[in-house]
Amino acid sequence: MKIVVVDRFGGAEVLQIVESPDPQPGPGEVRVRLTSVGINHADLMARQGQYKLYSGEPPFTLGLEGAGIIDAIGEEVPMSRLGEFVVLDARAPRRQGHPQRPVEGTYRTHYILPASLALPAPTGLPPLAAGTLWLSHLTAWGCLIWKQNLQAGQVVGIPAASSSVGLAASQVAHLMGAKTLGLTRSEAKAQALQAMPEAQFDWIIVTHDDRGQLRPWYRDVARVLDGRGVDVFFDPVAAGPYLDYEIRCLSAGGTIWIYGLLEEPGVVDLTPLIRKRASLRGWVLGELLEVPDVAEKAQCEVLTLAAQGIFRQKIAGTFPLEQVREAHMTMERAQHIGKFVLVPNEF
8 A cells, every 4th residue: 555644844844755564444434546536625625734623743644534445344334335435524534632643644555444434436437526515515505504504596706716615606506597707816816717617706806916916806806796785605714805896896695705824814894894784703524524414415415416527627737646745735836726636546
């Protein structure tokens, strides 16, 4: 087995490939030969020491999702499961009650887990996308459908529209009959999104000028919505003037869901929030995963909709496990649209 180990916090150079004997499943367990592992912004943060709730202290292995083929089974597991194409349950990498190693990451060629957490992939699920859906589509589904109870006709503002989560949020919102307002930093990305079937945005607004300076984009929002406010923002930026502009755009009683902190913290004027009786709320996928029946329903729905082609992952690029450093450096340049995927083994 090959496994990626982070031996100290730092840049991509700290990602080390380590070889060890292939692990063997115990009773009730299966071994999955991983063929698809999503690369997420949380991985970069954890590698840099900015997300210790995920990483713990070095050494550790990154990776919060994955999919592949069962190639070995333990006692008490039916022989029929050998060769089955499965998706790792989103709860599988997480180790509750283990603060020193909160996650048993999926950046590896083979993964051991309880057979009950190896979810059969529905017919039609694209193999490459199979190991990438939780941190994008399950994150968006959990917040917008489970927590927000999004309604048809509402307007959803989606910053970082070109990210895999932003694209997923546009699909989730459209599924519920909502209108989507995508926010992206450059005209080039806006044009690319307009031509992309995975990007289901009713409007796209550019938030920064050619020099990378924040524009007064709230004026564009007022113009395209004809003065109507935004009911919900689904926001990974959440900082300073950007957040000020979101608050200005909110409708009465609106909500800003914050699921990331991509920008440096800054001063925010909360006065309009009070006047509008609006809300700022935090969201992490872990909240959904702590409720077993909701986690099972949500994962089943995401996989089913992905197999039907209703949910689609935009694959920005693929990398073999041995090129994990290059994958992280490419992602850090932030010039992509969609999601990068590690391919530890061929499907």
